[in-house]
Amino acid sequence: MLVMGYMSGTSLDGVDVALVETDGERIAAFGPGAMTAYSAPERDALEKATRDALVWNGYGARPHSFALAAEVIEAAHLRAGELVIARAGRRPDLVGFHGQTLLHRPERRLSVQIGDPQVLADALGVSVVAQMRQDDLLAGGQGAPLVPAYHAALAERLGLAGPIAFLNLGGVANLTWIGADGSLVAFDTGPGNGLIDQVVQARGAGRYDEGGRIAAAGTVDAAVLAALLEHEHFRGSGPKSLDRYDFPLEWAGARSLEDAAATLTAFTAEAVRASLRLLPAPPKVWIVCGGGSHNPTLMQALRARLGDCRTADEVGLRGDYVEAEAMAFLAARSLRGLPLTYPGTTGVGRPLTGGAIWRPDTALAGVV
Numbered sequence: 001m002l003v004m005g006y007m008s009g010t011s012l013d014g015v016d017v018a019l020v021e022t023d024g025e026r027i028a029a030f031g032p033g034a035m036t037a038y039s040a041p042e043r044d045a046l047e048k049a050t051r052d053a054l055v056w057n058g059y060g061a062r063p064h065s066f067a068l069a070a071e072v073i074e075a076a077h078l079r080a081g082e083l084v085i086a087r088a089g090r091r092p093d094l095v096g097f098h099g100q101t102l103l104h105r106p107e108r109r110l111s112v113q114i115g116d117p118q119v120l121a122d123a124l125g126v127s128v129v130a131q132m133r134q135d136d137l138l139a140g141g142q143g144a145p146l147v148p149a150y151h152a153a154l155a156e157r158l159g160l161a162g163p164i165a166f167l168n169l170g171g172v173a174n175l176t177w178i179g180a181d182g183s184l185v186a187f188d189t190g191p192g193n194g195l196i197d198q199v200v201q202a203r204g205a206g207r208y209d210e211g212g213r214i215a216a217a218g219t220v221d222a223a224v225l226a227a228l229l230e231h232e233h234f235r236g237s238g239p240k241s242l243d244r245y246d247f248p249l250e251w252a253g254a255r256s257l258e259d260a261a262a263t264l265t266a267f268t269a270e271a272v273r274a275s276l277r278l279l280p281a282p283p284k285v286w287i288v289c290g291g292g293s294h295n296p297t298l299m300q301a302l303r304a305r306l307g308d309c310r311t312a313d314e315v316g317l318r319g320d321y322v323e324a325e326a327m328a329f330l331a332a333r334s335l336r337g338l339p340l341t342y343p344g345t346t347g348v349g350r351p352l353t354g355g356a357i358w359r360p361d362t363a364l365a366g367v368v
């Protein structure tokens with residue numbers, strides 16, 4: 001079936017959407033993909049809700065700003081969806097909707113994604129699978145990462161034998177290790193681009209370190225890097241997931257923008273290297289997806305530490321759409337009751353399906 005997948009990541013840059021022809025086990029074909037950026041007022045509403053979420057921290061009534069942010073998410077997703085539907089020339093049979101994460105506190109079985117699936121189902125006239133993290137969290141898993149099942153399907157499609165790894169460099173970075181026997185190990189390695197984006201934005205130097213040029217002009221502060229790597233995230237073993245705002249940045253104020261960016265770029269790469277000890281065997285090749293794969297300074301830092309790193313685009317994939325495609329694939333799996341998460345990926349006790357389905361109100365379909 002043709003499934004449309006959506007991802008709106010922690011970077012708050014926009015909505016990624018992609019179509020995939022899949023039965024939830026194999027990828028038969030890729031359909032069109034698109035990215036729609038948020039307007040400045042939309043981003044303001046999302047940033048406000050994200051800030052409020054950190055203060056709220058899951059205790060008491062939800063902040064009022066969540067309602068406006070949810071409307072922004074729904075509108076932007078509808079815009080993005082109609083774009084690829086027009087390009088494909090047909091409606092999908094199913095939609096996979098991640099929603100916007102505002103807070104992730106797996107230790108309290110809490111992960112908040114906003115955006116009403118019913119609004120999308122009614123406006124698109126297509127059933128929507130969403131809330132794919134919740135069953136995993138309730139069963140004691142981390143609720144993240146979700147993409148490993150899709151990474152495994154990509155590896156199969158590419159004919160790549162394990163051990164290999166997929167590394168997604170979004171706001172946070174997460175990896176999927178695929179063994180020679182198809183076994184999966186996955187977790188968030190640490191920061192992706194989120195911290196780099198934050199210092200670049202705080203200095204008024206744009207939204208991110210375009211082409212890694214700022215970091216390339218700076219010097220890594222070894223003492224700061226060592227202190228960052230002392231974070232408790234790097235001590236634990238096994239499945240772990242992160243909130244984008246889990247690492248301190250106060251030190252950056254006393255450094256030049258270039259040195260701060262260089263140090264944070266090295267931090268992202270070092271955090272991936274630190275994860276090697278948690279893998280059953282070193283990957284033969286790393287396939288790097290997400291926005292960070294467009295940052296040559298970061299790619300070089302990874303190659304220096306990990307060896308053979310290729311961008312997803314270099315191996316014929318669409319690096320910017322992998323997560324959106326994954327949501328499509330997972331929606332198809334959810335519909336068929338197939339597992340979304342595994343002991344090796346989220347720490348859940350057994351392979352577990354997840355997600356719930358929102359069906360369109362047929363009276364509204366095509367009208368709204």
Ligand SMILES: Nc1ncnc2c1ncn2[C@@H]1O[C@H](COP(=O)(O)OP(=O)(O)OP(=O)(O)O)[C@@H](O)[C@H]1O
Binds near residue numbers: 168193197
């Ligand atoms: N040309 C580029 N040069 C440097 N960095 C880039 C470039 N293009 C994108 N990025 C980085 O990638 C980020 C966006 O990545 P992506 O869209 O994968 O994140 P996301 O989906 O929001 O995050 P997550 O995977 O955490 O949910 C940007 O904020 C920026 O840091």
Ligand SMILES: CC(=O)N[C@H]1[C@@H]2OC[C@@H](O2)[C@@H](O)[C@@H]1O[C@H](C)C(=O)O
Binds near residue numbers: 009101104172241242
């Ligand atoms: C809670 C949440 O939204 N986590 C995101 C985030 O962005 C990257 C990393 O942290 C990953 O754990 C996850 O996204 C992808 C889609 C995942 O669940 O696989």
